[in-house]
Amino acid sequence: MLAITIEQEQLAEAVTQFAARHAPIDKTRAALDSIAAGELPTWWEEFIANGFHAVHLPEDAGGQGGTLADTACVIEAAAAALLPGPLLSTVSASAVASLADDSAATLVADLAGGATAVVVLPEDSGVRAMPDGEGWRLTGSIGSTLGLLAAQRVLLAAHGEDGTELWFALDASSGLALEQQRGTDLSTDVGTLALQDYPAQAPVTGIDTERARCVVAALTACASAGTVGKGVETAVNYIRTREQFGKPVGSFQALQHKAAVLLVNAELASASAWDAVRAIDESIDQHRLAAASAALMAVCAGPDLMLDALLMFGAIGYTWEHDTHLYWRRATSLAASVGSTPRWAREAGELARTLKRSTAINLGDVESEFRATIAATLDQASELENETPTDDARAPGLAYGSQRDLLAKAGLVAPHLPAPWGIDASPVQQVIITEEFDKRGMVRPSLSIAEWILPSILNSGTDSQRERFAWDMLRGTKRWCQLFSEPGAGSDLATLVTRAQKVEGGWLVNGHKIWTSSAHVAQFGAMLARTDPDAPKHRGISYFLVDMSSPGIEISPIKQASGESHFNEVFLTDVFIPDDMLVGEPGHGWDLAVATMAVERTAISNYVTIDRSQALRRMADTDGPDHDTILQALGGIEAHTTAIKAMVLRETLRLVQGQGPGPTSSIAKYAMVLLLRRASTANLGLTGRLAMLEDSDPAVIKPYFDMPSELIGGGTAEIQLTIIASMILGLPRK
Incomplete structure (x- = not known):
């Protein structure tokens, strides 16, 4: 969901309720022929009266005085409701017109008053503009354009004699030669326009074409994100209740994981769309990078995401009577409307050679x-x-x-x-x-690993433990490790068998820990051990602090594929742990561990700040037969990275607005898994013979061989998908 404020949520809900009252999908189906012909829906005037179309336009022009981010919430909600008609095209045209100087005042006022419109960008226009006395003559054509037949105004980019781009506002009632086409999206009309010596008034001036292109891409991304989001919602609701073999199909792990992956990609789409809209007040290069990322992650990806949602229904989702195919059609049409995927990937790649997406927030004079x-x-x-x-x-x-x-x-x-x-x-x-x-x-x-441990000590430890350990953690003078995983209990910590037996003055611990990062340099560790073997498996675990120099502790480094030894095995033989090193009560360790892992997963999501494209960026600076392919791969990785950054930033802003924390940490963790695999595949596939060398410049194999630690850290991808499916999507357990 794009909304980050209560007001935006209320606005989106108002659009949803309007659609439910006036444009349920069965009524849209009954009006498909009139929609295709460009006839306005019967409820359009009431929609206009509510001001939904003009939220972003200034009040002195007849708008609501809101922001483009506010209108983005309208576009998303309308797309989720499959609201038919020319809303997206009209809002896109008015947003571009708002970039102009006073020469567009009349046009903006007309659009605020309810006139429908389309905007035609230079790359979609074959129209030439020739001066004719005090006016202009337009000759040429534009190809398939969404919302053209329903448009009462056309904001058109034409090409001047000297190669410049000139913008003209055309009145559709003045005899434009329009031709209806059979569109993919049944909820929006598609048409073409031909002009021959068409007389036009003075051009609209002040429009930055690059900014206009970004605005159109951003709003299209919002519509695609709303479309995909609805697809995920309906598919998940279906598998939650649909039964086979006497069980809800949503309890089958394969479908759970498929639904979870779909949710992650839908959230990436939504975050990138939101980011492209918010970038309107930033530099043009930042806006271009955000818009290209949104085009790739939200628009170009839309058809495949909707297809995945459709397939979760089985054969029924492919029938004409099922509504999901209408959303699939819309996502496909939106993707076609912005142009080819390689074009956007190339643009993002060119920008990513020297630019990173900013996550700066302008808070003004707050605090x-x-x-x-x-x-x-x-x-x-x-x-x-x-x-x-x-x-x-x-x-x-x-x-x-x-x-x-x-x-x-x-x-x-x-x-x-x-x-x-x-x-x-x-x-x-x-x-x-x-x-x-x-x-x-x-x-x-x-704080490194101590970042995951310190909250447990502060929240559940004793005053003595806080005084003894907290300050050294904060000052960085003592290193910590986390003694959780065991050979037979990796992600499933509830099955651990390391035993702590109560003795005079403390506990005697015997067991074997594995995959312990930094154990070889740590002075202390946080350890889970079973203190009550007869209790239920989640209840018999306790949380201890361990002096890593204690007698009976043996550390054996695990040499990784990279040749490094960041992980260790830790063997504990009759290790004495004093009573004052137990955190909380005996048997309460599981709850502390769950809290620790939640912090760990949030910290891992911050790895997005690490540059995953150093090698490709270096190679993009040199010419070669694969140069364009390298640029496109670099653009795809940067778009994915930008989407994760936007997801985390959006969550931060929601917290700033006083809203409670959402599921972003779990979703971002798996989004990072997808990014790591995507980046490694591109690096290996495009750097060629460099991957034959462990030490290359730029480095290829070293970051590749370090990747498994990031993929596994904080829980394997499969465990993370199960968490998303059960805890976020609410799918039934077996």
């Missing part, structure tokens, strides 16, 4: 005193150094010393934590802190 305080602290910290450098080039935030000490004391290492460990920063304040770090180019301190 100005807080910002000033943070700025002063960071200015002071920037004068200091961290005398102990990081031992991991991938994690510069592990360095510690005077600078980090100051930041820890100020509560800025983990500002979301309660005082005195943090400053209990609100979502808005956390955004401000991030912005101020970025302004100075300062590396933010990293």
Whole structure:
């Protein structure tokens, strides 16, 4: 859903309710012939009276004075309801007209008043403009255009004699030669236009064509996202209740995982569409990158996503009577309307050679005193150094010393934590802190694995545990590891067998842990062990803090395919853990572990900031037979990366608006899995003989061989899909 404010949610709901009252799908089906002929729906005037079409237009022109992001919510909701007619084309035309100077004032006022319209971009126009005294003559044609027959105004880009692009506003009532076509999308008309020495008034001026192209792509992405989102919703509802072999088909793991993947891709589509709309106030290059990403992730991907949704219904979804094919048709038509996938991938790739999508948020003067305080602290910290450098080039935030000490004391290492460990920063304040770090180019301190452990100590530990461990974690002077997984209990931690037996003054632990990151450099670890073998498997587990120098602990590095040893096996033989190292009550470890893993998955989703395209970006700077293919692959990866960034940013803004946390962390985790596989496939397939070498410039194999740790960390992809299916989609368990 594109809405991030309560007001936007209410606006979208109002459109949904309007559609339910006036344009249920059975009525749309009955009117397909009139829709194809460009006749306006009977409810159009009432729709206009509600102002839904003009939310983004200024009040002095007759609009509602809202933003394009507000109107995007209208477009999405209308698409989800399969609202027929020229809404998308009209809103796109008025949004482009709003980019013009005063020469478009009359046109904008007409559109705010309810006139329908289309916008024709230069690449879709074969019309030439010739000066004729004080006016112009237009000759040429435009091809298949959505909403053209229903349009009362045509905002047309024509080509001048000197190759310039000129914009003209045409009145459809003045005898335009239109031809109806049989369209793929049955809920919108399609037509062509031919002009021969057509007399036109002075052109509309002030329209930035690149910005216009971005606006059209962004709004089309919103319609596609709404279409796909509805497809996911109806497919999931169907498999939740449809039974075979005496069980809901939604309990079958194959369908659960298919539905979960579909949801992830639909959320990526929605996030990228939202990002392209919000970019209208940014630089043109940032807007171009956001729009190209949305075209790829939301529009071009739409037909396949809707096809996947349709197939979840089985054969019934392919029948004419089933409504899903109408959405499939719409998604297909929208994708065709923006042009070819390679074109957008190429554009994104060209931009990605030197540009990254910005996630900056303009908060204005919000929390100005807080910002000033943070700025002063960071200015002071920037004068200091961290005398102990990081031992991991991938994690510069592990360095510690005077600078980090100051930041820890100020509560800025983990500002979301309660005082005195943090400053209990609100979502808005956390955004401000991030912005101020970025302004100075300062590396933010990293808690590394301690980020997943510290909340458990603060929330459930004793005062003594908090005093003993929290400050060292924040200052970075002590490293931690997480002793959870076992040879027979990887993602399914409830089956672990490491045993902690109660003895005088503490616990005696015997067991075997595996895949323990950083155990070889950690001073302490957080460990799960079974303290009550007779209790239900989730209830007999306890959460301990372990001194990794304790007698009986043996650490055996696991050499990875890369030759590195970031993981370890840890053997525990009669290891004594004092009572004061138990966190919480005995048997309550499972709840602490679940909270820890939730933090872990959120942290892993932040890996999107790591550049996955270094090799392709380097290769895109040189000519060669594969140059265009490399650009397209780079564009696809950047579009996927941009969508994940937008997903996380949108969640942040929802929190800023006071809304509760959503399922973004789980969805982003699997979206990262898709990105990693996509990037690795492109890198291996396009860098050629470089993959024969472990040490190449640019690096190919090293990041490739490091990839499994990211794919598995925080739970395998299959476990993550099961979580999405059951916890987010609510599909039945077996």
